[in-house]
Amino acid sequence: xxxxxxxxxxxxxxxxxxxxxxxxxxxxxxxxxxxxxxxxxxxxxxxxxxxxxxxxxxxxxxxxxxxxxxxxxxxxxxxxxxxxxxxxxxxxxxxxxxxxxxxxxxxxxxxxxxxxxxxxxxxxxxxxxxxxxxxxxxxxxxxxxxxxxxxxxxxxxxxxxxxxxxxxxxxxxxxxxxxxxxxxxxxxxxxxxxxxxxxxxxxxxxxxxxxxxxxxxxxxxxxxxxxxxxxxxxxxx
Numbered sequence: 292x293x294x295x296x297x298x299x300x301x302x303x304x305x306x307x308x309x310x311x312x313x314x315x316x317x318x319x320x321x322x323x324x325x326x327x328x329x330x331x332x333x334x335x336x337x338x339x340x341x342x343x344x345x346x347x348x349x350x351x352x353x354x355x356x357x358x359x360x361x362x363x364x365x366x367x368x369x370x371x372x373x374x375x376x377x378x379x380x381x382x383x384x385x386x387x388x389x390x391x392x393x394x395x396x397x398x399x400x401x402x403x404x405x406x407x408x409x410x411x412x413x414x415x416x417x418x419x420x421x422x423x424x425x426x427x428x429x430x431x432x433x434x435x436x437x438x439x440x441x442x443x444x445x446x447x448x449x450x451x452x453x454x455x456x457x458x459x460x461x462x463x464x465x466x467x468x469x470x471x472x473x474x475x476x477x478x479x480x481x482x483x484x485x486x487x488x489x490x491x492x493x494x495x496x497x498x499x500x501x502x503x504x505x506x507x508x509x510x511x512x513x514x515x516x517x518x519x520x521x522x523x524x525x526x527x528x
Contacts (some may be wrong), residue, residue, distance in 0.1 A: 314373040316410035319366070322402050323415045328423035330393035338394050341428070342386035343506060344499040346444050347379035350492045351413075352526040357487070367413035373526075376450060378412045379494060380421035381441035383428045388511050397423035400434045408438045411445060444503060449473040457523035464517030470495065481505045483514025484521065492523045 330336045351367060351374035359368035367374060384390050400422050405415045412418050418438070426437035451469035463486070467479035483496040498508040508514075515521065 314375060316372045316374065316413070318406055318409050322405045322409065323363070325399060325405070325415050325419040327399075328397065328416075328420045334392065334424070336393040337389060337391055338428070339385045339389050339391050341383045341391060341501060343384045343501055343509075344503060345382040345384055345512070346441065346497040346499060347382060347494055348376045348445065348448070348497070349379045349494050350523070351375060351377045353487065353491050353493055353524045355526075356491075356524050363414055363416055366409065372413065374413060375453065376448070376495075378441060378445040379417075380412070380425055381437070381444065382425045384498075384509075384512075391428035392424050394428035397427050398434070400438075404434050404438060408442055411442050412438075440503070444499070447474075448497075453523060454525060457525050461521045461523065462517060463515035463519045463521045466492070466521055466523075467517070477505045478507070479517075480507050483508055483512055485514055486519070486521055490520055490522050492521055 354377075355364065355368035358364050366372060367377070382390065397419075400415075400419050405418050408418060409415065412421070421441075422434050422437060426432055426434065429437060432440070451466075451473050456466060456469060463484040464479065467482055467484055470482060471477045471479045477497070481498050483498070484492070485494045485496065487493050496508075496512065496514065498506050498512070500506040
């Protein structure tokens, strides 16, 4: 059964616009032990110049619908916590189609840094992955600086009324327009909307320049066509 999402009063920013982030999140006293995240044959080390960035956010109700029983998903998808959009990560992009990744050896993200960001990116292992694959490619960054940068960008975002959008015919272009309307300076062509194979909203990729300002997305970055049908899963609580 689908039920209406209730947002905490502190999350309201503008009429009809909400911080659809952590509706309810309690940071655990201890965090799970992370594993090394290393380059591989399919995901090799690649050092290329940075041409800009992508801020990727995930629609958590859909993630939990698809992955709620997976190992490591309990914190995000368990009964105690409840999320809207979560931060997937801040990804350096290349000048062309190739992007940098796994640029240098990655230390473990310190547990205090993980705890500080679990209500933004609700997976310790994902935090380790984001640092290893993406953060190590940002010159002069250590884990704390990398996650503070990405969380700062994420924390400025505002969101349209997801409940209302989910109840009417919707396209990727209409969603992008609604998202842009909630964020001054962000235009619909400065983001890419992704969906599952069944057409349910998955992620939003927001394009940034090298100074972390919104910019028009490169044509090769992918995402749904504006006219593609889009559905939003509101959750089962």
